[in-house]
Amino acid sequence: MADTNLATVETMWRREVEAAHTYKLLAEREPDPKRRDLLLRMAEQEDKHAARWAERIALATGHAPDPKEIERGLTWAQVAADIGVSAATITRTKAGGRLEVDGMLAMVGWLGVPVETFVRDTKR
Numbered sequence: 001m002a003d004t005n006l007a008t009v010e011t012m013w014r015r016e017v018e019a020a021h022t023y024k025l026l027a028e029r030e031p032d033p034k035r036r037d038l039l040l041r042m043a044e045q046e047d048k049h050a051a052r053w054a055e056r057i058a059l060a061t062g063h064a065p066d067p068k069e070i071e072r073g074l075t076w077a078q079v080a081a082d083i084g085v086s087a088a089t090i091t092r093t094k095a096g097g098r099l100e101v102d103g104m105l106a107m108v109g110w111l112g113v114p115v116e117t118f119v120r121d122t123k124r
Contacts, residue, residue, distance in 0.1 A: 009060070016046050016047075016049040017067045020046035021043075023042045023046060024039070035117060042113075050067060085103045085107065
């Protein structure tokens with residue numbers, strides 16, 4: 001495999017690992033069992049995608065990459081930058097706070113799920 005192709009495959013692998021790890025972190029903090037299950041299923045799919053890329057990397061280099069190296073280095077600031085929102089938006093979300101519309105749309109777009117997945121019923 002050419003070096004440029006290997007770099008692309010490694011980038012794709014890294015993105016899948018980061019997405020899976022992010023979904024798992026979000027699931028840990030999600031109080032709603034239905035939403036938590038959805039996030040864990042999404043993480044499982046991303047792990048499968050990462051495994052496919054890792055196989056290609058192993059064929060080209062003789063060793064498979066370690067997802068733990070990526071998971072240890074992923075910060076909420078990096079997640080926020082990847083999504084396109086501020087770190088404060090992620091902090092508010094982790095704390096169960098309210099989101100502005102732009103932040104919510106950016107997050108659900110990044111997750112690839114409908115906004116209704118994360119809308120909570122409120123009693124008036």
